[in-house]
Amino acid sequence: MEDLLTNPLIIAAIIGIISAIFGKKSKEEKQNSQKRKKPQHVQSASPQKKQSKEDAPAPIPNRMEQARREAEERRRETARNLKGLERDLAAAKQKTVYTKQKMLQVNKDTVVQGIVLGEVFGPPRAKKPHRTMRPARKN
Structure with a gap:
């Protein structure tokens, strides 16, 4: 022992x-106490429901x-949504057209800049060395 x-x-x-065990x-005690509280809660909710029924507007007689x-109302809402979507689409199209026009403008400076950047980002000089005139003279 x-x-x-x-x-x-x-x-x-x-x-x-x-x-x-304890x-x-x-848990059993908590469940019993909750069961006792439930009927009281239901009774307090029923007067609120009665008040809300009294405050509700009368239904329209003609279905x-x-x-x-x-x-x-649904038709108006869809029409508003459609107009908004059309405006968004038109704005997006206009923006893309503007950027294309801006990108396609070519002048002397942009051509020179393109050539320089092509040299900078091209393959290194070791891959394409200068050709000298010596091999041509030997022949």
Whole structure:
């Protein structure tokens, strides 16, 4: 018996079992208290529902009229969305046309700059060495 109480693993297991037992009891107590509270909560919500029903506007007697109004609202909304999309598309097209025109402007300075950059970013000089006149003289 003394060996069991000196072993820390067995002590930890015993403590775990005891805490699990007491944990179950506390959970049951919480559930019981929640069950008791639920009917009170439901009763307090029902007067609010009654008030909201009284405040609600009277329904439109003619269903066809209501459906027509809803359809008209949806049509207006889609028309507004369509106009907005058309404006966005036109602006995007105009922007791309402007950038193309700007890029295609060629003058003397841009040509010179292109040649210089071609030399800078081209292959190194060691890959294409200068040709000297010596081999031509030997012949």
